[in-house]
Amino acid sequence: MKYKINIEKVQTVDEIREYWSKEDYIELLKRFDYPDAEDSDPESLRELLFMAITDFEPGEAAKVILDYKLGEELSEGQIEQISNDMLIDTVCEEYPEMELQSRLFHVNQLLFKAYNGKFPSSSATIINCSITSSNSDSSLDEATILRILNDGLSDRNIVKRLFEEQLNGNAEFPEAENIIWDLEVSENAQYKIITSGNLIKKDEVIASEWEKEIEEDSDK
Template sequence: MKYKINIEKVNTVDEVKAYWTNEDYIQLLKRFDYPDAEDSDAESLRELLFMAITDFEPGEAAKLVLDYKLGEELSEGQIEQISNDMLIDTVCEEYPEMELQSRLFHVNQLLFKAYNGKFPSSSATIIHCSITSSNTDSNLNKATVLRLLNDGLSDRNIVKRLFEEQMNGDAEFPEAEYIIWNLETSENNHFKITTSGNLIKKEEVIASEWEKEIEDEDDSDK
């Protein structure tokens, strides 16, 4: 099937505020010993959390936030190690288990904001684009979207280099689920793609419009 891709806008951001909910803030405030967090004004929860966080040493704060978001998947020793490493390196960009990288990014940037830069900063890339085809019922998953983006990316791009066969459709692509952190669709075939700023940099999106043909069977590839 032939697709037409049109890049509307590419942004580099240092946080995705929508990731954190008011309930997240309330639960974290409790972990940071803030009393009656659930009674606080919703508009002030984030600011209150930042004040509560900075009453703790950075490494201890990192452990508390990591345990909240990843405590069911990481051991106490792993959390201890990551909390130390986060103070000197962008762990979220290098962590070997790709399925954890997005959550590590959100944790890292929350701490970066709270401590005004004591933690190294990372970034996310948000791509706004339209993807159209002759089949109006086409249901695009993350693997297909990445393959469609392939021709618009610089050859320097790390995803193209690390996953060449997958991006070309010559191998299954389970990693796509973790390369694209969030894929939103809206009217008029508009897509909002959120990914790591380390995996796809804004300047690596080098085309604004192109066409690409992909076998129909790829549409169901996970």
């Protein structure tokens, strides 16, 4: 099937604020010993959390938030190690288990903001685009979207170098769901793609529109 993609906007951001919900803030405030968090003004929850976080040493605060977001997947020892590593390195960009990288990014950047830069900063890339095809009812998964994007990316791009076979449709591509952190589709085939700023940098999107032919069975 032939697809046409138009890149409308590419942004580099240092946080995805909407990732954190009111319920997240309230639960974290409880874990940082802030009383009556449920009764607080919803608009002030983030600032209250920052104040509560900074009453703790950075490494201890990191452990609390990591346990909240990743406690079911990581052991106590792993959380201890990551909380120490986060103070000196962008763990979210290098962690070998890709399925954890997005949550590590959100934790890292919350701490970066709360401590005004004591934690190294990372970034995310937001790509707004339209993707159309002859089949208006076709729904695109992450693997197909990355295969379409491939032709518009610089050869320097790390995804192109690490996943060449998968991007060419010659191998299964389960990693795609972890490369694309969040995917929103709205009317008129408008897509909002959020990914790691380490995996796809803004300046690596080197074309504004192109067409891509993809075999319908290429994901299999």
